[in-house]
Amino acid sequence: MRRVLKATLIGGCVTILACGAAFASGGGSGGMAGGSGGAGDLQNLAPRYDPATEYAKAIAAMKAQQYRDAARAAEHVTDAVPKNPDAWQLLGAAKAGTNDWKGSRRAYEKATKLSPEDARAHAGLGLALANLKDPKAQTEAEWLKSKIQACGDSCPDAARLKAFTEQVESAMNPAAAGAPKPSALLDRSLLFGGAKTGDAAYVQAVSLINERRYDEALASLDKAAETFGPHPDILTYQGYTWRKKGDYARAETYYRQALAIDPKHIGATEYYGELKAARGDIAGARLMLAKLDKLCAYGCADAEELRRWIDAGGDPQKN
Template sequence: MILRLRPALLAGAALAAAGLLLAPGRTAEASTMGGDSSGAMPSASAPSYDPAEEYVKGVAALNASQYKDAERALSRVTRATPDNAEAWRMLGMANAGQSNLKGARKAYEKAVKLQPDSIEAHQGLGVALAGLKDPAAKAQLDWLAAKAAACAGTCADAEALKKASAAVEGALAAAGGPSAALEPGSLLFAAPQAGDQAYAAAVGLINQRRYDDALAALAKARLAFGPHPDVLTYQGYAWRKKGDEARAEGYYRQALAIAPRHRGALEYYGELKVERGDLAGARRMLARLDRACSFGCAEAEELRRWIDAGRDPRA
């Protein structure tokens, strides 16, 4: 299958300053995000938040050492997208910055469970446990030591492993509190412009079928933008092309949980169902697309073509 991606539409200056991505340009592999409105009266609905916007607010608050504000925003993100490891890790940092080590431990434990290879999450958990005088901190140091031994000072993570081990060792030695986890410069997260650049690079890499490299670029974009449905949809697409349909489905579901009318996620999830032979499921995605596209849209027409063909386009 020949990909026909056009370059993504990057955020304008005002949106970039606010940390919001514009939806990618429509191609065979990308789509815009449609709005959604339930029509519920205010008295019948709880306050709702855009988790991508709240993530950016949380990152900005962390960078400004405004830990309570960061905790508030990132808590909203984790409630809306409980599988977002980055948000849990940063929530741990926000709690640690307020010397709430129990809250930090809980958040870091979630981050480690969701992203077992995250050096930063293991570091944060180890420091929080040490501050609580919990002997389990030693297990985090042992994990870091084992990774460092396997790395032997030659891998890309060598410096990060060295710093993480030193942070946990320092916290254990001093029974130290959160300071080791919040060393100067540790909170300088990716700016929106860097996220846009990573996102655009991922689009180009997908076009070249370099899916591993695309996923690495999308991970950088997620650090800047959090659980943005456009980024999640591309992550799902890349994993699908790598043959991991279960993982792809997880990303599509995350995107649709945030934006139920996201046209790209609906289309690609429908295509995945066609590939699995689930034409009834694909038609349900098409019905949702038709409702989202009152006057028709390319995403619905593309999925309709897949359903009519009833075949596996990878063949």
Template sequence: MRGMWTAGRIVLAAALAWSGSAVIAAGGGGGGGSMPSASAPSYDPAEDYRKGIEALGAKDYKAARKALDRVVRAVPKDANSNYLAGLAHAGEGDVKRARGLFEKAVKYNADLVPAQGELGVAHAKLGDQAKAQAQLDMLKQKQAACGGSCAQAADLQTAVDAVSAAITAGPQARMESTPGAAFMSAAAGDGAYLDAVALINEHRYEDAIAALTASQSAFGPHPDILTYLGFANRKLKRYAMAEDYYRTALAIAPKHRGATEYYGELMVERGDLAGAERKLAQLDAVCDFGCQEAEELRRWIAAARASGS
């Protein structure tokens, strides 16, 4: 049985990513080298995510809000989308709504430091000094643990400075409304995605997850990234987390062949052969003339039945 995508599928994914319209930016890879039309969702939140980022960069907060609110409605637990939507609402002056979105962002990703910082600023601007101070204390604890040498050192310093200034300024505090470079650079997102592909091939799954998370900052809830995140977490035996990523990918793109196959393989690993058979039936329905994903899952199921799993 296969431990990762086959070399040919990885090469195709990499080739697409290096082309003029990178596979991630294009909004519909097959989770392992299939053509975009095979898994394109009816609504593509990744497209609205990029539109929202571009609108934030242009200070068109109304357009950013509309695009990012659609993303949040489609993928409500995506931390990056909640954070960016918060920036858009802050840009329009709706601090209460922005605070609520920042709260959701940090709920779904406690390590999203820019959102932690803006949450503290929002507390201060709304007159809740106690919560602002608590947020600052938490950020300083993270900063002390970082020691100035971790990957988030610069973000932590920016957040600490912003919340400190906001506590002093109170209701006059300035809120940020433009995301940082990690969100704005599609090229950096492409690079992180390709790094993740290489890291998965090297079985360096924790490092791959970090690279995929970085790519996700630029591209948002893209089904290909979510599928890879599911795969890497599955290899680390984090089955519940892997399942959540696969389910999210399939909610966005129900015919995503890579996510369907890997979800089926996860079911095999957990002993749910009936569930895996249902995923195989879905692949057979999507692949009119057969496809590698269906054949691979079929082999997994056959091997499990032969071994008496």
């Protein structure tokens, strides 16, 4: 019988910043860890800063146009979760607000490497390059134009792609009135939508996963991640969805990010163990199971599910 996933609201106490490190249990969180409980070869310690809280601080500072504070908080996020593209984009926008175009360029370069098809990242990089008088800005403008052509006028992203292209081309024009505000490259829901928007996207994503509509689920999870930043529940479901799509390597990157933030996250531990079992790494799966047995020793459905995978030598649904 197919397992049905459930979600708990992430921004349940108005904003994630107000909640501090009390993560929701949507992915089976055990709360923010402060000590041991590492996952095999993962670090045993949680990061110094709660990246989801720092992400929320950066968004609040961006909204108040306090760009130095935004950059400082965003740097805490990139330090804690260096493979999170949303964090690098936020840092790039904050650096642009302080006219640190070299810093903005470096941040957006990181974002484009981590998320090569993200138009926001390419637009941000184009703006930074244009303000540095770097001719490579034209390359980013051409990339955006190619996306417009492939998308077509009826594409849901058509208006946004055109706006991005116009912003980069305006910055390339010496006669331009001035560079766009850094917030122009951030989704308006980040600055004005708040936790309610992110919660809606997150809950919708879990429903879509249960319906096996994985591409749509990933789009909703991306929206939730833009609102809440690198939250372990979101990262866990991103990993789960990519695993269901058969991309085990990408799935692993999300599980590892979730566990780097919260080493005691039950859902990420279980699903990472399932991934290892699916790859034939039964020894690795047993390590995850041993950890789960310590985290939720009594009647733990997560541990029992992983135990089924190990006993089956992989996905029990395929046997």
